[in-house]
Amino acid sequence: MIALGENPDLFRSLGFSVVRTQLVALALVSATLSLSALSVVELTGAYPTAGFPLVILGLLTRLIGGPAHRVAFYLAAVGVTVFDQAAAIILPGEWRTVALFGALLLLIARRSGREERR
Amino acid sequence: VTDYALHLGVLLAIWGALALSQGLLTGYLGILSVHQASAWAIGAYTAALLNRSLGMPLGATLLPGALAAGLLVSGGTWLVARGRRDDQVVASLCLQIIVIGLLVNLTPLTGGTNGLADIGWGGPDTQRTRAIACLGMALLLLFVAISAYVYLRRTSAATGWQVIRDSREYAESLGLDVAGARLKCGFLAAAIAGGAGAIFAHYTTFIEPRSFGLPESVAILSTAVIGRAPNVRGILAAAAFVVLAPEVLRSLGTDPGIQGNMRQAMFGVLLILAIVSRGR
Numbered sequence: 001m002i003a004l005g006e007n008p009d010l011f012r013s014l015g016f017s018v019v020r021t022q023l024v025a026l027a028l029v030s031a032t033l034s035l036s037a038l039s040v041v042e043l044t045g046a047y048p049t050a051g052f053p054l055v056i057l058g059l060l061t062r063l064i065g066g067p068a069h070r071v072a073f074y075l076a077a078v079g080v081t082v083f084d085q086a087a088a089i090i091l092p093g094e095w096r097t098v099a100l101f102g103a104l105l106l107l108i109a110r111r112s113g114r115e116e117r118r
Numbered sequence: 119v120t121d122y123a124l125h126l127g128v129l130l131a132i133w134g135a136l137a138l139s140q141g142l143l144t145g146y147l148g149i150l151s152v153h154q155a156s157a158w159a160i161g162a163y164t165a166a167l168l169n170r171s172l173g174m175p176l177g178a179t180l181l182p183g184a185l186a187a188g189l190l191v192s193g194g195t196w197l198v199a200r201g202r203r204d205d206q207v208v209a210s211l212c213l214q215i216i217v218i219g220l221l222v223n224l225t226p227l228t229g230g231t232n233g234l235a236d237i238g239w240g241g242p243d244t245q246r247t248r249a250i251a252c253l254g255m256a257l258l259l260l261f262v263a264i265s266a267y268v269y270l271r272r273t274s275a276a277t278g279w280q281v282i283r284d285s286r287e288y289a290e291s292l293g294l295d296v297a298g299a300r301l302k303c304g305f306l307a308a309a310i311a312g313g314a315g316a317i318f319a320h321y322t323t324f325i326e327p328r329s330f331g332l333p334e335s336v337a338i339l340s341t342a343v344i345g346r347a348p349n350v351r352g353i354l355a356a357a358a359f360v361v362l363a364p365e366v367l368r369s370l371g372t373d374p375g376i377q378g379n380m381r382q383a384m385f386g387v388l389l390i391l392a393i394v395s396r397g398r
Contacts, residue, residue, distance in 0.1 A: 059208060098219035103198070105212035112201040112209075117284075
């Protein structure tokens with residue numbers, strides 16, 4: 001899966017099935033998400049957008065920590081959770097959302113800037 | 119002409135301008151953004167505030183609304199455009215949510231979740247005269263937006279933008295100003311959406327942050343994708359679908375509670391078909 005993410009053409013040329021690997025990856029992602037949704041529903045209740053803030057936290061973690069097979073990813077997950085909870089204590093209601101998405105936008109802008117300079 | 123036809127005319131012209139504004143970003147620069155409703159919102163709030171505090175009429179708030187949206191959102195669009203395709207959508211989502219979050223939180227200025235009411239248009243306060251005035255302004259804005267497309271096609275600007283869309287590295291090697299192109303296109307797109315917002319505020323007399331949320335941004339992006347931007351006719355046809363689909367559902371006697379969801383479902387199916395046919 002990591003190889004497919006890095007270079008799909010090379011992955012295909014080595015004889016692996018791109019579609020099959022993608023389907024397996026999506027099935028694993030869906031299954032993991034469903035398991036985490038079960039625990040989230042206990043806290044927030046079930047509604048169509050219940051998982052949205054957590055998906056954003058996941059994106060932040062991925063942007064800071066890199067791919068999930070590295071230790072940095074898990075350290076980033078802890079850091080992002082601490083940042084989110086600290087924002088919840090310091091900032092009132094909707095400002096927390098602005099802070100969270102502002103941080104995400106800055107990180108993406110920084111990464112994009114670095115990639116453009118390469 | 120009935121009041122209902124006038125109402126549909128205003129909505130068609132406003133959505134036509136919004137769809138064309140998104141078409142500039144998606145069609146010429148290949149930016150998949152979901153923050154065009156934030157430019158729409160800034161135009162609407164600028165017009166509402168100018169009208170409520172200084173009594174400025176419909177015609178006078180159009181330009182400030184367009185300029186405010188252009189100046190405030192084009193920087194964000196530039197940031198969004200720098201990323202890869204997947205990053206663009208996420209960065210754009212962030213921008214949309216930040217702008218709406220600010221509108222909700224800056225309560226003394228924006229009225230927060232209660233929004234701003236009693237927005238006049240500078241003439242006799244009857245629904246029909248208001249609709250006629252707003253229709254005139256919206257058609258003028260639509261004409262400006264279509265003229266922008268015609269102008270871009272006649273100059274080398276559109277070609278340069280499409281080169282940037284296809285390959286930034288190649289565009290840079292040709293000496294094209296990539297950052298400048300992104301800023302110009304972002305400004306033009308946001309200004310058109312801001313102008314549409316100013317007319318919308320005067321037409322509805324009441325605005326709130328929820329009117330400019332993520333579903334609206336997604337609908338605006340969908341018009342550009344389904345309409346195969348920068349194809350002007352296709353974009354306008356897709357915008358007409360956004361406005362007319364709920365009316366058709368209503369005429370069929372559909373439950374009002376599911377009309378909104380049905381429209382989104384129909385849009386989803388159309389989007390999938392557009393993406394599949396584009397892939398071929």
